[in-house]
Amino acid sequence: MDEGAEALSSAELVEDLFRREYAHLVSALIRVLGPSNIPLAEDVVHDALVSAMQAWRFGLPRDPKAWIIRAAHNRAVDIIRREQRRRSLLPELATRTALTDTIEAALAPAAEGAGQLAMMFAVCDPGLSRETHVTLILRWLCGLSPKEIGQAFLVDAQTIDRRLHRGRGRLRELGRLPDVDDLPDLDARRGSVLRSLYLLFNEGYHGSNPQDPVRPFLCDDALRLAELLLDAKATAHPDVHALAALFCFGTARLSTRLDEHGVFVPLEDQDRSCWDRERIERGLVHLAHAATGDHMSRWHLEAGIACEHAIAPSVQETNWERIIGFYQVLAERSWSPVVALNRALAVAERDGVDEGRRELTALADESKLSRYPFYWAALADLERRAGRHAAAREHYEHAIALARSTAERTAFERRIESLKIP
Known part of the structure; x- marks a missing residue:
């Protein structure tokens, strides 16, 4: 491998590791620093990434995960000590031993689950919208950038930044991350958490990113966070x-x-x-x-x-x-129109394509489906199976015009190529 390729692979490894460890590092540091210091925690984690990218240019460490956690630990100690000199920050951690031991305990694997669980329920505060809940989970528990989150939900990065700002402001009022066992509105928050994880999974399973419509790591994150809920009695x-x-x-x-x-x-x-x-x-x-x-x-x-x-x-x-x-x-x-669409396709399998087509055409006036490429592809599939290939081609072409990615567009084009049109 030449030097350029090796540098590229190192950078990709750091970025992937950073994304996977982001939730652990940010939630752990916020538990130490408190929600009022979220920007400080984010700065620590960002600095750890930069340190790793610089240090690993000429070779990867034996244990990259341990290295980046140690870098976050050291940077956290340095920044907290600097901030303590400027303002009254965490006076209980005034000695270096107390500070080092506290950061060490927060970043330990045994504390990882508790920190992320507290963070997940904290960001689903009823004072914030569900869109903001999802944004905060994607940012702080999955490590996605504002640009990636904006791509996932078809909004610009500025919109995501505003949601993050609102989230930081609301959490700043809390003083500390809440203990899940003590939340009086646990059921309501759980509903928001589950909805957020569902949207996260869908974005990984078949999302809106035109270059990368299937992102398994988002699906794995959704499952990891769901099973994290099951590890705690209060949230199981x-x-x-x-x-x-x-x-x-x-x-x-x-x-x-x-x-x-x-x-x-x-x-x-x-x-x-x-x-x-x-x-x-x-x-x-x-x-x-x-x-x-x-x-x-x-x-x-x-x-x-x-x-x-x-x-x-x-x-x-x-x-x-x-x-x-x-x-x-x-x-x-x-x-929802999508539920009705999927039911119609199931009816086509049980009762025949004409019955399924009848149910699909009854949904033609649904505005959401008129812009949904898979509605037109579903109609096309039923016409193809019924032998009406000219009608199928017309619907596939409509689906191609609405396709969100090359993966979708090419799949529909292949369907057209399979048609037998005189």
């Missing part, structure tokens, strides 16, 4: 198990969603032998735990649908009756 709940099950069934299929050219592969063409059976089994365990009591959330219903797809040997052998039943209940509780 059947809804969390249901959401974790949904994430397991989805991540089990990730390796087959794109082909070697980075093009989306339809469900019926995916190689099910490559699906992660261990991850599917893990999802089934979560789903069993989710079944305690008589409560059924939307996460239970979506996990049930994903489970049927994950355990079926093929599209033809899928239990479409159960899937339609889940979609029916989901539509009654939380109707």
Whole structure:
């Protein structure tokens, strides 16, 4: 490997490690410094990254993770001591021994889960909007940059910066991160946390990034944070198990969603032998735990649908009756055009393409679907299966015009190439 390529790989490693360790480092330091000093904590972590990128230009350390945590520790000690001289900051840590020991304990692996759990519920404060909740989780618990978050939700970086500013301001009022056990509105916050993790997972599974529409690390982060909730008695709940099950069934299929050219592969063409059976089994365990009591959330219903797809040997052998039943209940509780679209596709499998087409065309006036490429691709697929190839081509072309990425566009173009039009 030449020097330039080696430098590039080192930079990529640092950036990937930084993103994965960001949540640990920021949440740990905020627990020490308090929410009023979030910018200080972010500065420490940023400086650790810069130090790593400079120090690793000529070779990687034996244990990069331990190196960057040590760099964050040393930088935190230096910055806190500097700030203590300028203002009254953490007088209880006035001695170097107390400061060093406190930072050491906060950054220890044993404290990682508690710090991130406290951070997750703190950012879902009822005084902030759900959009801000998601933004803060993506930034502070997943390490995404404001630009990446803006790309994920089709807003500019300035909008994300404003949300982060509001979040910092609200958390500054708290004085400290709350103990999850003491939150009087735990159930309401859990709802925001789960919704945020769901949006995070969706952005990784099939998001809006035109260059990289499938980002497995976001899906893995969503599952990691969901299972983190299950590790604490106060936040373990059947809804969390249901959401974790949904994430397991989805991540089990990730390796087959794109082909070697980075093009989306339809469900019926995916190689099910490559699906992660261990991850599917893990999802089934979560789903069993989710079944305690008589409560059924939307996460239970979506996990049930994903489970049927994950355990079926093929599209033809899928239990479409159960899937339609889940979609029916989901539509009654939380109707959306996309839920109706997916139910129509299930009806097409159970009752035939004409029945599915009838339900899809009934949704033609839904403004959200008119701009959704997969609505037109679904119509095209049913027309193709019915032998109406000219109509199918027209719908595929509409989907291509609305495609958000090369992966989507090429998948639709391949469908057109398969058509037999005289």
